[in-house]
Amino acid sequence: MSTQELLKVAKKHSNTSFTEAEFQISNLVNKRPSFAKLDMSKPNIMGVINITPDSFYKNSQIDNLNKLKKYVYKMINNGASIIDIGGESSRPGAEKISSAEELNRVIDPIKYLKNCKEDFLISLDSRNLSTMKTCYKIGVDIFNDITAFKMRNKIEFISKTNMPIIIMHMQNEPINMQINPKYSFAPIDIYNFFSKKIKDLTEAGVKKSNIVVDPGIGFGKTLSDNLNIFKYLPLFHCLGVPILIGASRKSLIGELTMKDYKFRGKIKKDISPSKRLSGSLAFAIYANMCGVQILRTHDVFETNQALICQKYLHL
């Protein structure tokens, strides 16, 4: 159905329907303001740094400042405009750690990154308010919260500091999120979640231009939920804010590969995160074709190269 047809039928029904249809279409079309000074009319790459001993992808685990320096320099040089740094693993089954422990892990790396001369933004991947408060003082640029700023005091802090935020959708907590996740239809349920969340945040004083949504691939979702989110990814543009997608090295890639092996009657025990690069790139390219503004990845060079090739193919 064309946009004109939709407007025509809506107008025929009522003025309210027409206004809503117009509003939804304008949400799709309106240029997004810059987010944390980043241009949202082009794709941006966010590199993942885990200062954790237990993140699901071992190669992303950083345990000393020398390794961090090398990693970050490479990521920025290869095309990352944001470095997302986290001190707590949120892999399925991960137990919550204390905010003191988390802070202890991230504080020196963030201080180091803050003193780097390269041009990039620091995003703090944390769900703890106390960690956010301390890192705000050091000068992080973005807060990325897997709980979508569920607590009232976090929203108040964000509203007061005017910080750019990434809100992610997750069903339950990392420790139990993959135990029988249920949706009526994941893309619509998550869309409704974001719609309400953006309304709550803006009513509390958070600027809409400071919000990015992340549907949370692999966070309390089955394989079919994850695939449906991808299939209906452009739907989230109706929210009127930029979208972030992180499918890098995630288990859905392993599951899909195993499915293929099974279909061909072959036996394959597991596809570990280290063997999920090609699948990650396929999802990154697809997300880019869906107009997703921020791609979160462990493999900045490879993702950037894939995007460059795609751009010149005019896909």
Next chain:
Amino acid sequence: MAFVKKTRYLLAPPYCRSAKTFISPILCSPSEALDGLRLAGGWRCFKNLRVIQKKKII
């Protein structure tokens, strides 16, 4: 839940009281949709929409 391709297949008028309406743009490159709309002022374009309707329980 219904996925609507043509106007005549709509469950109910868009954005009416009896059904929730969601729209998802069908995206393409700017070269494929010269008279299309630009998505969020970015690098993708669209002319058509996929309409999803869900009956409201009143």
